[in-house]
Amino acid sequence: MATKKNTVSWPPAPRPNPRTTSPEDRVRPLHRWQVAEAQERQLLRHHQSANEQRIARIAEANTADVDAAVKAARKAYDNVWSKMPAAERAKYIYRIARLLQEKARQFAVVESMDGGKAIRESRDVDVPLAAAHFFYYAGWADKLGYAFPGKTPSALGVAGQIIPWNFPLLMAAWKIAPALACGNTVVLKPAETTPLTSLLLAELIQEAELPDGVVNIITGAGATGAALVNHPGIDKIAFTGSTGVGKLIQKSIAGTGKSPRSNSAAKRPTSSSPTPPSTRPSKASSTASTSTRATCAAPAAASSWRKACTTKWSASSSTACARSSLAIPLDKNTDIGAINSKEQLGTINKYLKVGVADGAEMYQPACDLPSKGFWCRPTLFLNVAQSARIAQEEIFGPVLAVQTFRTVDEVIQKANNTPYGLSAGVWTDKGSKIFNLTSKLRAGVIWANTYNKFDPTSPFGGYKESGYGREGGVHGLGAYLNLN
């Protein structure tokens, strides 16, 4: 097939001028990015988490909109994308990656305004990692045969993708990049509370001149997601979100032939084992539990400390909590931004009460909270029983529940004694202890003497109720391919 001429020029994108445009002006035109025109569009008011100021009006896609988006994706798959040489597909994906790098600043600002995440995280983690995923998977597009030797990989068709609010842009990249590299077209639904960077990405994808219908973004809440899951034109469903909804989706697609991929909530243990290097683990646990307001597909939400170190680390952790700067997300000195939504803040506050009622000791720094927006002080729980709900359930807030242990066997038992197993962290000065613990912890990803390090080449996914399937790396490709 003849090589398509690249007609895209690459002038630098103009920077938005925050002094002349209101936040709403800057994001309102997002509606036009929806590839499927909404039929009977209900517009939801959308607010910033940090101050409840209206930022946009977002369409709630109904079943007709979902149908139009799936049909657009099917047409693009049949007529263009599945016929295009893989090396050509790769060029489009590279183009997305480069444009994302170029507009990184705009994406970081919108991400933080939308979901309340501290700009330091969206600027230094979410956006660069999202671009890295597009770069990484662009490289695989024409090498799929090498990824799975002895197999003949082929695309699945149209992938339906549903993502949550904790890493809105990054989750979109995690899902869209491998799907496109494998030759699929996609219909993606972002979370109702954080749709803006997905919509911004849709505009960027148009700018990259991807053929119409290859990427479709639909906005809306659970009903829109359910309509996508139940649409007969979908070949695959990829979902990241709560365990409850993940189970619902599995039931809906059982027996339909739609390929599932699910990554759900989790409780992530960190254990600081017998001879940790310093007080770093306690600080790292505190940081991990407060980073992304502890919403990173589950933070270092449960931490086990060696009994003898507890006093020292309690002091160190509470100091780390007290020193965390809780402030407006767009301030680059902010450690902890706002909680994503009123509902989520309600859930966190409920767990704080449950933790105290279950007998744990709660510590919070005395700091003023803004009068508007959704805010939670960094919170430390000591003396947490294994059976306590704050040790067993996902809080999704800046809350660290601490347990103690005396032996390595005890910490392994405690860390594994939850329904979840997304990731874990081990802190020790002995390599042998790292190998021992990491081979016995039932978690998808385990960090040693560090925490929350992500890389597109490395697969990520959970054990037990934290889901199945992997995203990232070669493993992330398999989910979007028929391998015969």
Ligand code: ADP
């Ligand atoms: P979280 O607690 O992380 O918000 P949810 O599972 O409630 O997790 O939401 C994750 C994503 O799933 C969101 O995009 C949401 O709109 C969507 N969703 C919620 N309910 C359903 C459903 N019944 N079917 C499909 N998608 C759903």
